[in-house]
Amino acid sequence: MTTLALPTRRDEGFRYSDVDALAGVWPVTREDITVAAGTSGSLEVVAIDGGTVARHLLITLDAGATFDLRVLNAGPSFGRIEVDVILGEGADFTLGAAQLATGAETVEIVTEVMHAAPDATSKQIIRTVLAGHSTGTYLGCIAVARGADGTDAEQSVRAMLLDRTATANARPELEIYADDVKAAHGCAVGELDAQGLFYLMSRGLTPPQAKRLMLQAFIAEAFAGAPGEEALSEAAVSRLEAIL
Amino acid sequence: MLQIDNLQATVADKPILKGLSLTINPGEIHAIMGPNGAGKSTLGYTLGGRPGYDVTGGSVSFDGRDLLELEPHERAAAGLFLGFQYPVEIPGVSFVQFLREAANAQRKGRGQEPLSGGEFLKLAREKAGLLRMDMDMLKRPVNVGFSGGEKKRAEMVQMGILDPKLAILDETDSGLDIDALRICGEGINAIMRKPDKAVLLITHYQRLLDYVKPDFVHVLADGRIIRTGGPELALQLENEGYEAVVA
Numbered sequence: 299m300t301t302l303a304l305p306t307r308r309d310e311g312f313r314y315s316d317v318d319a320l321a322g323v324w325p326v327t328r329e330d331i332t333v334a335a336g337t338s339g340s341l342e343v344v345a346i347d348g349g350t351v352a353r354h355l356l357i358t359l360d361a362g363a364t365f366d367l368r369v370l371n372a373g374p375s376f377g378r379i380e381v382d383v384i385l386g387e388g389a390d391f392t393l394g395a396a397q398l399a400t401g402a403e404t405v406e407i408v409t410e411v412m413h414a415a416p417d418a419t420s421k422q423i424i425r426t427v428l429a430g431h432s433t434g435t436y437l438g439c440i441a442v443a444r445g446a447d448g449t450d451a452e453q454s455v456r457a458m459l460l461d462r463t464a465t466a467n468a469r470p471e472l473e474i475y476a477d478d479v480k481a482a483h484g485c486a487v488g489e490l491d492a493q494g495l496f497y498l499m500s501r502g503l504t505p506p507q508a509k510r511l512m513l514q515a516f517i518a519e520a521f522a523g524a525p526g527e528e529a530l531s532e533a534a535v536s537r538l539e540a541i542l
Numbered sequence: 543m544l545q546i547d548n549l550q551a552t553v554a555d556k557p558i559l560k561g562l563s564l565t566i567n568p569g570e571i572h573a574i575m576g577p578n579g580a581g582k583s584t585l586g587y588t589l590g591g592r593p594g595y596d597v598t599g600g601s602v603s604f605d606g607r608d609l610l611e612l613e614p615h616e617r618a619a620a621g622l623f624l625g626f627q628y629p630v631e632i633p634g635v636s637f638v639q640f641l642r643e644a645a646n647a648q649r650k651g652r653g654q655e656p657l658s659g660g661e662f663l664k665l666a667r668e669k670a671g672l673l674r675m676d677m678d679m680l681k682r683p684v685n686v687g688f689s690g691g692e693k694k695r696a697e698m699v700q701m702g703i704l705d706p707k708l709a710i711l712d713e714t715d716s717g718l719d720i721d722a723l724r725i726c727g728e729g730i731n732a733i734m735r736k737p738d739k740a741v742l743l744i745t746h747y748q749r750l751l752d753y754v755k756p757d758f759v760h761v762l763a764d765g766r767i768i769r770t771g772g773p774e775l776a777l778q779l780e781n782e783g784y785e786a787v788v789a
Contacts, residue, residue, distance in 0.1 A: 492593065497630040497684075498640065500590050501700065502618035502648035511643065515634025515683075 311380070314435040314467050316404040319350045319376035326380075328354045333363035335386070340366040342526055346373040346533055354380040359389035361415070368524045369395035371405045372537040380408045385418035393422040394520040396534050399432035399464075400541045406435035413441065413476075417448035425517040426457040428464035429541050435467040440474075440481060447478035455485040458516055460509070460541070506542040513538050543568050543605060543740050544708055550599035550765075551588045558584040560765030561600070566708070566740045573743040573751055575776060576762035577784045582744045583627060585762070586712040590624035591617050605707070618644070619651030621707030623700075625714050629693040632684040637696065638666065640684055641703055648704065669702030673729045690717030698729040709734050710742045715750035727753025748780040763788045 304324050305312040312320070333339045345351040351374040359365055363386065371377045377399075383391050397405040411420045426434040440451045457466035470483040490512055498508035514535055521530045544566040551559040558581045566572055576582050588595045589602065591614040602609040604620060612620060632640070645665075646656040657665065670677050673695045685693050694714055701709055711730070715723055727750055734741045735754075743754060751759075751773065759775040760767045761784070768788060769775065779787055 491630075491632075493630050494632045496590075496592050496614060497626065497632070498635075498644070499614040500592075500618060500624050500626075501641070501644040501704065502615050502651070503640075503644050504615050504647060505613075507643060507647060508615075511635050511640060512632065515632070518634050 311408050311437060313437075314404070314406060314433060315378060316376040319404070320352060320378070323350050323352050326352045326354050328356055330356045330358070331365075332358045333360060333365055335360040336362040338364040338366075340525055341368075342524075342530065343367070343369045343371075343379055344530070344533060345371050345377045345379070346537060348373060348375055350374060350376045352376070352378045352380075354382075356382045356384075357391070358384045359386055359391060359418075361387040362389060364390040366392045366524065367394075368521060368526065368530055369393070369397075369407060370530055370533055371407065372396065372398035372534060374405065375401075375403050377403070377405045378408070379406070381410075383409070383411045383420065385411070385413050385415065385420060387415035387417055389415075389418045391418075391420040393420075393424075394522070394524060395422075395424045396517040396520045397424070397426040397434050398517075398534065398537050398541060399427075399434055400429040401432060402430070403432045404435075405432070406437070408435075409438045411438075411440050411451065412443065413446045413449040413451060414443045416446050418446070419450040421452045422454070423520050424453075424455045425520045426466060427460065427513055427517065427538070427541070428457065428466055429460040431461075431463045433465045433467070437467075437469045437471075439471040440483075442472075442474040442476045442479050442481070444475040446476045449476060449478075450480045452481070453483040453485075454519075455483070456516070457487045458513065459487065459489055506539070509542050510535065510538050544609075544742075545603045546600070547602070548600035549588070549597065549602060551584060552596050552598055553584060553594060557598070558765055559588065562762070562766055564760065564767060566742060568740055569737045570758065571735070571741045571743065571754060571756045572758045572760065573745060573756040573776060574760045574762050574767075575745055575779055577788070578746075580762045581765045582762055583712055586624055586627075586710050586744055589617075589622070589710055590614060615647065616651065618704070618706075619648045623704055623706035623709045625697045625701060625709060625711035627713040627716060629685045629688075629697055631686045631688075633686050635684050636682060637680040637684055638663070641666065641680075641700060645703055666699070666703055669699050669733075672702055672732055673698050674725055675699055691719060691722035694718055694726055695722060695729070698726055698733070702729070702733045705733075707738065708740050708742070710744070712744045713746065714743070715745055715747060723749060724753055726750075730754050748776045751776050761787060
């Protein structure tokens with residue numbers, strides 16, 4: 299369903315969006331992906347150029363299907379990646395995402411993962427690094443339908459603020475209507491460990507090198523095990539170097 | 543090589559070093575001993591340039607340069623190595639990756655060519671062997687899951703790879719069992735006992751000095767060096783305690 303009216307920040311899913319930038323690309327056409335029963339798919343969404351990027355994906359996984367989605371949201375002045383997922387019985391969905399921003403950039407990932415049938419698994423790892431006056435957001439809802447027992451859903455959301463002027467928003471949400479459900483979610487916003495930085499610098503790394511190394515480690519988990527892990531990490535590191 | 547003159551430093555506005563003077567020449571090994579709270583670790587961190595350790599007076603020159611003007615990484619490139627009492631764990635960053643970058647950053651600071659991957663691994667293997675450390679451990683994240691003794695040996699491997707002129711080793715002997723103490727002591731000798739290098743050992747105990755024989759022993763109390771002697775002073779401290787010697 300594509301809504302024609304431009305959302306406002308009163309709409310929950312757009313609360314932290316740059317709606318002025320969004321107006322320039324609205325309406326956003328939803329991209330539908332369906333993975334047939336027992337098969338697997340993967341996709342990389344790499345937004346590393348300036349300007350406005352707004353994507354909306356709907357990924358439907360039939361029974362036993364698997365999907366690996368990786369997102370690098372690092373460069374747009376406004377970058378919004380919205381992902382809706384519907385999981386059939388025994389399906390498996392992985393999202394690994396890194397968002398890197400500086401200046402007045404706004405980056406956001408908005409997900410709704412629906413466990414519609416029993417025994418599906420989902421895992422979301424979101425790592426956000428924010429400098430300057432940038433804003434980084436993750437809004438993530440996991441919905442478990444009635445009867446979707448045996449669900450195993452995981453959200454790991456961490457943001458690192460390089461400057462006190464940056465803003466991180468994180469809202470992991472769970473809506474559970476089944477009984478036998480494993481849902482783990484962790485969320486943390488922090489700053490780089492000063493002791494670790496001094497340790498690395500005392501060995502000769504310059505301050506930007508020390509920060510880049512620690513941030514590289516911080517975001518590594520988002521791309522671990524991805525088919526294009528190396529290229530994604532390289533793209534992320536070059537953006538990190540530009541931010542630092 | 544290192545000339546500390548009337549150094550005064552505060553931590554969180556509290557004066558810790560209160561006029562410390564010390565001269566270290568090439569080829570010398572100095573030990574600084576002293577009771578808890580005397581300012582031993584503060585001396586190490588202040589010389590390393592750790593944020594939060596503020597110099598309020600005095601001067602430090604290192605190889606003719608004003609050490610206090612340099613950033614921590616510039617001090618490293620100038621040839622200073624700080625061995626940590628509590629080496630920091632850094633998840634996700636491997637020793638090999640970090641040390642190669644560190645070694646090459648230092649070389650760049652000195653106008654030298656970077657080491658290739660192969661050259662670096664050869665060097666790392668040699669220094670790890672010196673400290674009887676398995677190369678596989680250096681492929682693991684920095685200090686994560688290492689025992690106290692392994693962390694200290696890893697510090698010495700780093701020292702070997704980075705090849706400093708002056709090593710300030712803050713309680714390298716704490717947390718070591720008898721064998722690890724000997725291995726670390728022998729490592730320090732192999733890496734640093736050379737005519738153009740010097741060591742400042744910060745320690746509570748005499749036992750490390752059985753392996754690394756100091757040329758000078760200093761007693762630090764209340765932010766100043768109150769006595770200086772030869773190796774016999776360390777034995778006297780061990781036998782009589784700080785209170786008797788400081789009084």
